[in-house]
Amino acid sequence: MALLEVENIRTYFYTLRGVVKAVDGVSFKLEKGETLGIVGESGCGKSTLAWSLLRLVPPPGRIVGGQIRIDGKDIVAMSESEVRREIRWKRISMIFQGAMNALNPVYTVGDQIIEPLLLHTNMTKHEALERARELIEAVGLAPSILERYPHELSGGQKQRVVIAMALALKPDIVIADEPTTALDVVVQAQILNLMKKLHQEEKMSIILITHDLGVVTELSEKIAVMYAGKIVEFGSAEEIFENPLHPYTKALIRAVPRLKGDIHKLEYIPGTPPDLRSPPPGCRFAPRCPRRFEPCDKEEPPIIEYSKGHYVACWLYSKR
Numbered sequence: 001m002a003l004l005e006v007e008n009i010r011t012y013f014y015t016l017r018g019v020v021k022a023v024d025g026v027s028f029k030l031e032k033g034e035t036l037g038i039v040g041e042s043g044c045g046k047s048t049l050a051w052s053l054l055r056l057v058p059p060p061g062r063i064v065g066g067q068i069r070i071d072g073k074d075i076v077a078m079s080e081s082e083v084r085r086e087i088r089w090k091r092i093s094m095i096f097q098g099a100m101n102a103l104n105p106v107y108t109v110g111d112q113i114i115e116p117l118l119l120h121t122n123m124t125k126h127e128a129l130e131r132a133r134e135l136i137e138a139v140g141l142a143p144s145i146l147e148r149y150p151h152e153l154s155g156g157q158k159q160r161v162v163i164a165m166a167l168a169l170k171p172d173i174v175i176a177d178e179p180t181t182a183l184d185v186v187v188q189a190q191i192l193n194l195m196k197k198l199h200q201e202e203k204m205s206i207i208l209i210t211h212d213l214g215v216v217t218e219l220s221e222k223i224a225v226m227y228a229g230k231i232v233e234f235g236s237a238e239e240i241f242e243n244p245l246h247p248y249t250k251a252l253i254r255a256v257p258r259l260k261g262d263i264h265k266l267e268y269i270p271g272t273p274p275d276l277r278s279p280p281p282g283c284r285f286a287p288r289c290p291r292r293f294e295p296c297d298k299e300e301p302p303i304i305e306y307s308k309g310h311y312v313a314c315w316l317y318s319k320r
C-alpha cells in the first residue's frame with residue numbers, strides 16, 4: 001500500500017455560468033519519501049487537485065467523486081473535524097500558490113509560525129517558540145527573523161518562512177504549489193535546493209506543482225503531466241524526459257528553455273486549452289494535437305501502462 005493513493009478523483013466548480021470540471025478523473029500513487037512533479041499549463045487543474053488533497057476546495061467547488069487514501073484511509077469520506085484533527089497539516093500540508101504574499105502584515109514571523117503549533121499540539125508557548133527556531137534554521141534563515149514583520153523580508157525569505165510553516169507539524173507529504181514562480185532565477189534555485197535538502201533530511205514526500213517543466217527536473221523522481229483536468233502521462237522523470245510519449249508532453253519539453261548546450265528554438269504550443277465547462281468529447285488535447293487521427297475527436301483514450309511504471313493516455317499507443 002502506497003502512502004498516498006488518489007483514485008479517480010473529480011473536483012468540479014458549480015458556477016452560475018456552468019460546471020467547471022477542473023479535475024476530472026485523476027489517479028496516481030505516491031510512495032513514502034517520494035517526490036512527484038505535477039506539470040501542465042495554467043488552468044489545467046493543478047491547484048484544484050492540490051486543494052482536493054487537503055480537503056480545502058473553495059466554494060463553489062467540491063469533490064464530486066473518487067478516493068484519496070492516506071495509509072489506506074479515504075479522506076474524501078472523512079468528516080471535516082476528522083480531517084482537521086488527523087490529516088490536514090499533520091499528515092499532508094501545503095505551500096499555497098502566492099502564500100508568501102499572504103503572510104499577515106501585523107504579526108511577526110515568529111507569531112505566525114507558532115500559531116499552528118499552539119492550535120494543533122499541546123505545546124506551551126515556550127516549546128512552540130523553540131520549535132519555530134528549529135524550523136527557521138532548517139529553512140536556512142537566522143533566528144532573528146522570528147521577530148521581524150513580513151514587509152521587512154525579501155521574497156526569498158518570505159518563501160522560506162512559508163515553507164517553515166508547512167513543515168511545522170512534521171507532515172509526511174508537503175505539496176508545494178508553484179513555490180518559485182514569483183521569485184527571480186537565483187532565488188528560485190535556492191528554494192528548490194532547500195526543498196531537495198528537506199526532502200533528503202526529513203524524508204518527507206513532496207508534490208511539486210508547476211507550469212514550468214524546467215523546474216521539476218531537479219527535484220522530482222516521478223512526473224505527472226496534466227492537461228485539461230486529467231493526467232495524460234505519468235512516469236519516472238528520466239522516462240518522461242528521455243522517452244516522452246504523449247504529443248502534449250513532447251511539446252512541453254520542447255517549450256523548456258535550455259541554458260546549456262545548443263540554443264534550441266523555443267517552441268510554443270499553438271492553440272489554447274479547452275473550456276473546462278464543455279471539454280471536447282474525445283481526447284481533450286486533440287484540437288491542438290499535431291498527431292491526431294480518426295479516433296481522437298470521438299473517443300477518450302484510456303490510460304495504459306506503456307512500459308513498466310510509464311503510463312500514457314493517447315490513441316497512438318492503444319487500440320480501440
Ligand SMILES: Nc1ncnc2c1ncn2[C@@H]1O[C@H](COP(=O)(O)OP(=O)(O)O)[C@@H](O)[C@H]1O
Binds near residue numbers: 013041045047060
Ligand atoms: N474558485 C473557483 N471558482 C470557479 N472556477 C474556478 C475556481 N478556481 C479555479 N477554477 C477553474 O478551475 C480550472 C482549474 O484551475 P486551477 O486549478 O487554478 O488551475 P492551475 O492551478 O493548473 O492553473 C480553471 O478553469 C479555473 O478557472
Ligand SMILES: [Mg+2]
Binds near residue numbers: 046047048097177
Ligand atoms: Mg494554480
